[in-house]
Amino acid sequence: MKSTPGGLADFLIGHPAARDTPVLYGVDDELTLSALMAAARVLAGRLGPVGGQPVACVVDEGVRAVTAMFATWLAGGVYVPVNGRLTAREVAAHLAASRPAVVVAGPGTHVPDGFDTLREREPGVWTAACAPDRGEPASFGPDAAIVIRTSGTTGASKPVVLTHEGVRDGIDTVIAKLRGGKAGGRAPMPNLIPSSQALWAGAWNLLFAFRVGAPAILMDRFEPVAYAALVRRFGIRSTVLAPAMMAMLVEHPDVVDLGPLRLVRSVTAPLAPAQARAFHGKFGVDVLNSYGQTELGSEVAGWTAADVRAFGAAKLGAVGRAHPGVDIRIAADDGTPLPPGETGEIWIRSPFATGDAEGRVDAEGHLRTGDLGRLDADGFLWIEGRVSDMVNRGGLKIVPQEVEDVLRGHPEVADACVAGVPDARLGEVPVAWIRPRAGTTPDEAALAEYARRELAGYKVPVAFRFVADFPRTEIGKVLRRELVAADPLTERERERNAT
Incomplete structure (x- = not known):
């Protein structure tokens, strides 16, 4: 034993x-x-x-x-x-x-x-x-x-x-970056963990809490009112939340204050800038992104307090900069490195990587993540979507997240999801699933016209579906393939798209 x-x-x-x-x-x-x-x-x-x-x-x-x-x-x-x-x-x-x-x-x-x-x-x-x-x-x-x-x-x-070593080293790297090289001072506050312990996000944050010597508060199921009560009860000043959880808090009419919370680190899925602004606007809480994959063994990019002071809202939506020992490369389809500012697939070499990604690692040890992104001149990583989510409309490439961000700006849209639906003429066409704001009934034609003012014509969805919510994984990631499988284009929509 x-x-x-x-x-x-x-x-x-x-x-x-x-x-x-x-x-x-x-x-x-x-x-x-x-x-x-x-x-x-x-x-x-x-x-x-x-x-x-x-x-x-x-x-x-x-x-x-x-x-x-x-x-x-x-x-x-x-x-x-x-x-x-x-x-x-x-x-x-x-x-x-x-x-x-x-x-x-x-x-x-x-x-x-x-x-x-x-x-x-x-x-x-x-x-x-x-x-x-x-x-x-x-x-x-x-x-x-x-x-x-x-x-x-x-x-x-x-x-x-x-591995034991990989997890420990990954957690220690994040701790060191958050502390900026300074040793721990006052006793750490409890770590409020809103994710199930069945998920790596939940287990990792539990281990993070114990590594810094903090108690952990476990929520087996996320519920906005209960979450706000735990923040007050334990005096939580910083915590982690998935984007879907932030959206639930913003939209819940009975959650009007999250004091004394001051900082949230977004985890498990990309956070759209519009979602970060909505959360900050309602609660006055700063939101920082981060990035990692299970195969990478840990979080590999994130923000520090110094980054927040230096850049603040100017980098809102970025997932932060690479942690020490992590190398991030943006590459074209053929693997050629791209310069700062250009969007391509994200390749990452991490000292915490698991080795369980055969066929996705190059000769230098970079993992092909399957995510699209760009690095700016200051080294901040911006996630643009998934390679597999890209819609190819007759040879024209559409990044769903760009269209979703535009649609979220409409006053009657609480959230949006865009995916490519098979089309005999063009291969794929974009369709949008819309979760309306409470008490509103968005009009499809008005949404299309709104999108057309902000996007090139080929990026505008050919159809809009209105749903109560999207199918999601346990950690809140939207399952686009389930939306597509359950709701193909009708013959009338295909005929309209062909004209």
Whole structure:
């Protein structure tokens, strides 16, 4: 029952809080450092010999997930979070693909037959169910820490193996950049984490909190009013939010103040400048972007306090500058580097990269991210969209995010999503899905005319759909392919487009 030397279990073992101090707050409970360590050690003892083998946790509740994560590392295993909100079929497929030695589950979660399972019937009480005919579990190298699945916005979700060293170094790099080289002063404030611990965004921020010696507050499901209450209760001055969460806060009529919050770092998805302005306009809170991918192992670009003082709103919408040791290159379709200011695909060489991106890494170690962007003269990275999202309208390229930003400027549009829909004549044409502002009924012709005043004619959507919301991943990324699959152009629209 030993953790990897220098591994991520040390974030718990070496937490500087007094043992009787709460370090983990859930929806209805809290755990002191002593209680969390005791719970993790009890579970680690129940896991059995799992050195280098995956331990899957069907995550239904954050405190249990954190306990299972540290218990896995104390036992020498590799942690595999499985989202408890998945269907029984999806959970079964996830477990079959990860081949865990043991599955850890809560009272209400579904675990299919064929897996050794530890189920928590009540806090700290684990019952075991064995599967005598289960197959041989997977095995990883000694430094493997966690297996995370990518978000699956552009295709099937893929497993990525992260190492203890890579995660630790990535977190330490972000901490050093945020502190500007200065040692920590006053005790860190609690880290309010609005993302599920089933997601890398949630687990990474939990580890970040423990690395700086802060307690963590877990929200298993984001709800605007509850979030605002937690900000007030714990005196949160800075936190992270996904763009979709910011939009929910802006639009909720009962959330009018987020004091004492002063700074939000946007995570998990690109944040449009219009969304940042709307959030700042309502709450007076500064919004900073950041950038990373699971395969890159960590956040690789972001802002510092010095950047905010130097540039402020002039760079609103940029995701920041490269962290130390990270090299960012913008390239044309053939891989040729592009000069500052030109848009192309983003290639990144990161010391925290996982090595799980075969076929996407060049001879110099740069990962082909699949994102479009540009670097300005000051080294700030601007995300323009996804290569796979680009609409090719008869040979004319359209970046959906540019059209979306224009449509968001219309007073009756709360949010917009643009995607390419197959067209027999042109290959693809842009269609816009619109989420109207409350109490409004936008007119399709008026929206088209509004877009035409700001965009070249070929970029104007050929049709508009009005929806209550968009299909999203757990972290709020819009699933464009689902919109396209569910709502093709009608014959009348195709005929109108052809004329």
